[in-house]
Amino acid sequence: MTEALALLYPPLLVFAAALLVLVLPRTVGFGLGALSLVAVAVLSLSIPYGTYLETTFLGFEATPFLVDEFTAMLGFVMGFLGAGAVLFAHSSEASKTMAAFALAYVASSLGAAFAGDWLVLVFYWEVMAVTSTLLVWHYGGDAVRAGYRYAIAHGIGGSLVLFAVVWHFAEVGTFTYGEGAAGIAPGIPALLAALGIGVNVAFIGLHTWLPDTYPRPHFAASVFLAAYTTKTSAYVLYRAFPEGNLFLAYMGGLMAVYGVVFALLQHDMRALLSYHIQAQLGYMVAGIGIGTAIAVSGAMGHLFNNVLYKSLLFMAIGVVIYRTGENDLYELGGLWREMPITATAYAIGAFSIVALPGFNGFISKGMVFDAANPTYYGSSEYLALYWLLMIGAIGTFLSFIKLGYYTFLHGESSISVPDANPGQSAAMLAVAAACIVFGVWWQGLVELLPFGPEVIGEGQVAPYSIGHLTDALTLLVVSVVGFALVRKPLSGLGDIPDMEVVLNPATFTLGRGTMFAVTDLYRAVDALAVSLVTSCYWVGNNPVLAVRRVGRRLPNWLVDTQRLGPTAERRPDGGAAVGERKPSTLRLRASIGTTVLLITVVLTVILWLLL
Amino acid sequence: MSSPTALELLPALLVIVPILGATLPLALGLRYDDVGWACATAVCGIVFALALPVTNAVYGVGERVQVIHNLGGFDQPVGIALVADELSTIVVLLIAAVSLATLAYTRHGGPRGNTFYSGYLLLVGGLMGISLTGDVFNLFVFLEITGIATYGLIAKSDGAEAAVAALKYLIIGTVGASLYLVGVGFVFLATGTLNMIDLATAIPEAGYDDPLVRMAFAFMFVGFAIKVAQWPLHTWQPDAYQHAPDGVTPMIAALVSTVSAYALARVIFGVYTVEFVATTPYLQEIVVTVGSVSVVAGSLLAVIQVDVKRMLAFSSVSQFGLIVAAYGLLTETALVGALVHLVGHGIMKAGLFVCAGIVAAGYGARKVDEYAGLFAHRPAVASATAVLGIALIGIPPSVGFIGKWYIAVGSVEAELWPVAAVIFLSTMLTLGYVARLLEKMFFTHATGAPASHAVATDGGEGVLVGTLDEADPVSLGMIGLAVGAAVLAVALGFAGGTFNELFDPFVSEVFS
Structure with a gap:
């Protein structure tokens, strides 16, 4: 019975919904889109592990539909969040075309997530780049130029991944994950893959498209964008480097610090959130880089949670933009009185991302910390990484205190605006509820993760131990004090170029x-x-x-x-000399000479060949 | 030292009669003016008459026949032998026939003068010598005699250009003959003999991988490639053909290169062997490549020419390329095709040059564009040109078709597909330059006043209506020669099987 469910190929479901949303009445279409995504979430958890729909693609064996502990988790969270995001979009005056692009983008992202081999992955990877670019472009205005830069970045990244995969195939002779080599073939393919995937997961230096693009389109589109491309790519990074890599780990640590530093400097709200995507990706990359069971499990857990709370934050900020038409946080303030539901949703998202106990970010970020911390399960080479991640955590605190303070607290609101409409509220609260549920019922979260049952079985996950709670409290205190100190200087800073x-x-x-x-x-x-x-x-x-x-x-x-x-030198001898000279035989000599030369050449060639 | 039979005397007479006859116009010219044509006709008539019994003896029995004359009664290999066999006799017959027939043109079309006919007969003698000799050094001697006679005949034309062309031919032709002589020297060093029949057994004894033997072949091959005018060693030939007197061109075009190509076949298949060519690394490829490149390059150059005689000259580069390539294919069919094309090309090209001469004399046209409207003014010549051109393309029934067909089949048998492609391509390119002429003659109206003799009537018609006068530059004999060549080219198109039978004894022995 459950095997038969595998015939429902999730990307196809969502893509069909994307097409239908164009022709159906708006509400029915959006409803269908949300329903398809709910179905994906349910399917992901109910289909038994295995590979389905094995076929040939471009003449190679292909496994487009792989269900295992990774893809099931990804499918579930993508489907769940997607349904919420569609609901949010419906209530945020998103057009049917935008919904179609968004659903197609989600479908391609799901296709990449469920891919069972590199060939299918590359295919969806490129489609994902196209659909997300279209989603950005669709909004027009500023978004067009940003979308163009986005397309260039992803075009380059996609090509690098393509080269990596082709080279990988040349080395090991198969596209299937884990066959021939654990990840991608070592050497140049691995380097190409790291760079190509690095564009999508916003490695430092390859990240500029992210804060450039995500603040510009429709605020509901930002919710989609924030959830899919980077998270799918982080998962693919694990597929490429399942055994970890020290450089990757430290790249993750640096991304965490770099991202929060720039986030702190932003005053465009969505730009601030975008830099936090990079910072949060830093934790995932660090976990993947460390490569132990708890690290990978923590990284994937953080991926799972990030999809939820980062989208929640984009939704809440989206509502603020929707109601006030303002992107700059310094222009806002005191909104919690005007829009308490939105403020609550923001608070839950912020508590999750800064990893306060009781919220889901606390669980997964804690696992990554523990994986790096030499006093828990890390080794000494990760000590510096641990501190980098810690600094990142403090920075996260600071910037979300900053965002929340200036947007919702800080004085009286100068404007009077209504709160989120019912649809937006429902979407936000559903996602917010998930953040709390997985924070409290952490066993449920960890059981869902890859290697989760294993690390629980070994007792490696104990988020609410005294040590962890003390750490969290310390972070909070340090950050609040820190914010009080840096608030003034920060607001004095203008645009800091990245x-x-x-x-x-x-x-x-x-x-x-x-x-x-x-x-x-x-x-x-x-x-x-x-x-x-x-x-x-x-x-x-x-x-x-x-x-x-x-x-x-x-x-x-x-x-x-x-x-x-006759040359010029002879002319001065007198005019008579010109008339007396003989006709030139130069031409004849030249032509005969050429022929004799050719004869010599031909004879030489023939002799050379024969002797 | 047995005395030769009457038949065995004939090969010697075929060489000696024209050479001795060459003195007659000079000697009698002391007493009479304008006796050259009569002397030449008489001598060529005798030569043709002598060639007939030889032909009959060689081809009459249907098996391998060699009529051998040991000069001076010295036996081989010391003495020099003259050999008439299936390979040489057809060339002998071609020489006898063409040299006699061309006189029908020169009678009225010039050149005139006793010295010219002396040179003419000397050329015939030289050509006969090349065809009949059985000695590689003697072959060089006759090559030189032929060459000197040819240089003289070309220079007979008016104008400095002919002299320059003759000089160029003299230098390059001598280089070619010298290379051949160097080759002869090497082969003599390697084997100690010069007799062809003897060499055929002595060379394998010396070993096919003997550097001397291989070097000798290389020198001889390049020497003949010059004489046969293979691209890019052809440079003497277009000038020579274009500037030679119109009465001489048919003779040179039909015979001189043809006989050199025959001599190359004699060296490849008679002196060296098929096995040598087949076993020596790269050799077959060299021969085939040289031929194929000439086919393509010659045709392409022909297509872009403006002057008709020059165009026909480049056409010869291409057609001889086909023959050389056919040698390199090393199959019986291809060799038969090469020999058929050797003869067929001689007839067709002689006819075309006769036509070109007639048109130049009677219509004043030398360039392709000037041939516009020729059919309206001179239907007989235009038709003959058209038929010969079509035969040259290789459209059946024609002798051109048979030759190309056998060569094409041979290339398929040898599975050398590039050569097959080149043959097909050469047909297309030949069509290219012939079609230019046809289009001008039949479908383009003359623009402007044609030069000098535009109002002259067609030769044949002129005789019938009695308007022939001293000024008419075209005689009935000239027209008849052109038409005869065209008829022959078509008639031989039905003789494919006959050719095969004639050459079979020789070809089967070569490939046995």
Whole structure:
């Protein structure tokens, strides 16, 4: 019975919904979209582990539908959040076209999540880049240029992944995950994959598209964007490096710090949240990089939770933007009186992301900390990583205190606005409830995770131990005190440029430069070839003139000037000399000489071949 | 030292009669003006008459026949032998026939003068010598005699260009003959003999991998490639053909390169063997490549020519490329095809040059564009040109078709697909340059006043209506020659089986 459910291929369900939403009445269409995503969530947990729909794709064996502990968890959370996001979008005046793009984007993301081999993954990876770009573009205005930069970044990243996968196939002879090599083949394929996936998971230096793009489209579109691309990619990073990698781990730590530092500096609310995506991805990358059971389990748990609370935060901030039309947090304040439901939702999301006990972020972030902390399950080489992650955690506290303080607290609201509408409230509260449920009933969360039963069985997960609670309290106190200290200086800071001020012009210049270099080089080669052919033609047609020209340039001691026939040097001898000279035999000599030369060449070639 | 029979005397006479006859126009010219044509006709008539019994003896019995004359009664291998067999006799017959027939043109079309006919007969003698000799060094001697006679005949034309062309031919042709001589020297060093029949057994004894033997072949092959005008060693040939007197061109085009190509076949198949070519690394590829490249390059160059005689000259580069490539295929069918094409091309090209001469004399046209409207003014010549051109393309029934067909089949048998492709391509390209002529002659109206003799009537018609006068540059004999060549080219198109039977004894022995 449950086997038969596997015939319902989740990406196809959602994609069908994406098409239907275009033609059906708005509410029915959105309802169907949400329903398809709920179905995906249910299916993910009810289909037994295994591979389904095995087929051939582009002439290779392909397993497009793999269900295991990873994909089931991903499918569940993506479906659940997706349903909430569709509901939110419906209540946020999103158009049917936008919903169709969003659902297609979710479908491609699900396709990548459920892929059982690299080939299918690459296919969905590229589709995901296209659909997400369309979702950004659809909004128009500023989003178009940002979407263009987004498309360039993902085009490059996608190509790198494609090269990595092709090379991987050349090395191991199969596309299937885990066959031939545990992850992606080591060496250059692994490097390419790290860079390609690194674009999507916002490695430092490859991240500029993220805070550039996510604040610009429709605020409901941001909810989708925040949930899918980066999280799917973090999962794929695990598939590529299942055994961990020290560099990856430290890249994760640095991302956590880098992300929160820049988040703190932002005053566009969604930009702040976007930098936090990078920071939170840092924890996942760090967990994957460490590679132990608890680390991977924690990373995946953090992925799971991040989908929930980060989308919740985008929803809450989205409602604020929806109601006030304001993106800048310094322009707001005191909104908790005006929109208490939204403020509550924000608070739950913020408590989750800063990992207060009782909220889901506390569980998964704690697992990553423990995996890195040498006093728990880490090794000494991760000590510095642990502190990086700690600094990241403090930064997270600071920036969400900042966001919440300026948006919802800080004085009286200068404007009077209604709270979230019922649909938005329902979506937010459903997701918020999930954040609390998985924070309290942490056993349920961990059981759902890959390696979860294993780490629970070994007693490695004990979030509410005295030590962990003390840590959390310490963090909170340090952060509140810290915020009180840095609040003034922070608000005094203007725009702090990120790498994009260098990278964007660099990409532009490099692209332009390459193009010009190629075209100019082509032009130069073309001109050279044409002039060479023209001169050869001319020499062929005017051998006499050619020989004369060469002859004139030779130094006098080398040639007997008398033999060159009529030259300028002889003219001064007198006009009579011109009339008396014999007709030139140069042409005849040249043509006979050429033939004799050819004879010699042919004879030489034949002798060389025969002897 | 047994005295030869009457039949065995004939090969010697075929060489000696024209050479001795070459002195007659000079000697009698001391007493009479304008006696050259008569002398030449008489001598060529005798030569043709002598060739007939040889032909009959060689081909009459249907098995391998070699009519051998040991010069001076010295036996082989010391003495020099003249050999008429299935390979040489057809060339002998071609020489005898073409040299006699061309006189029908020169009678009225020139060149004139006793010295010209001396050179003419000397050329015939040289060609006969190349065809009949059984000695590789003697072959060089006759190559030189032929060459010198040819240089002289080309220079007979008016204008400095002919002299330049002759000089160029003299230098390059001599280089070619010298290379051949170097090759002869090497082979003599390797084997100690010069007799062809003897060499066929002596070379395998010396070993096919003997560097001397291989080097000798390389020199001889390049020497002949010059003489046969294979691209890119052809440069003497277009100038020579274009600037030679119109009466001489048919003779040169039909015979001189043909006989060189025959001599190449004699060296490849008679002196060296099929086995040598087949077993020596790269050798077959070299021969086939040289031929194929010439086919393509010659045709392409022909297509872009403006002057008709020059175009036909490049056409010869291409057609001889086909023959050389056919040698390299090393199959019986291809060799038969090469020999058929050797003869067929001689007839067709002679006819085409006769036509070109007639058109130049009677219509004043030398360039392709000037052939516009030729059919309206000179239907007989235009038709003959058309038929010969179509035969050259290889459209059946024609002798051109038989030759190309056998070569094509041979290339398929040898499974050398590039050569098969080249043959197909050459047909297309031949069509390219022939079609230009056809289109001009039949479908383009003459624009502007054609040069000098535009109003002259067609030769045949002129005789009938009695308007022939001293000024008419085209005689009935010239027209008849052109039409005869066209008829022959088509008639031989039905003789494919006959050709196969004629050459079979020789070809089967070569490939046995």
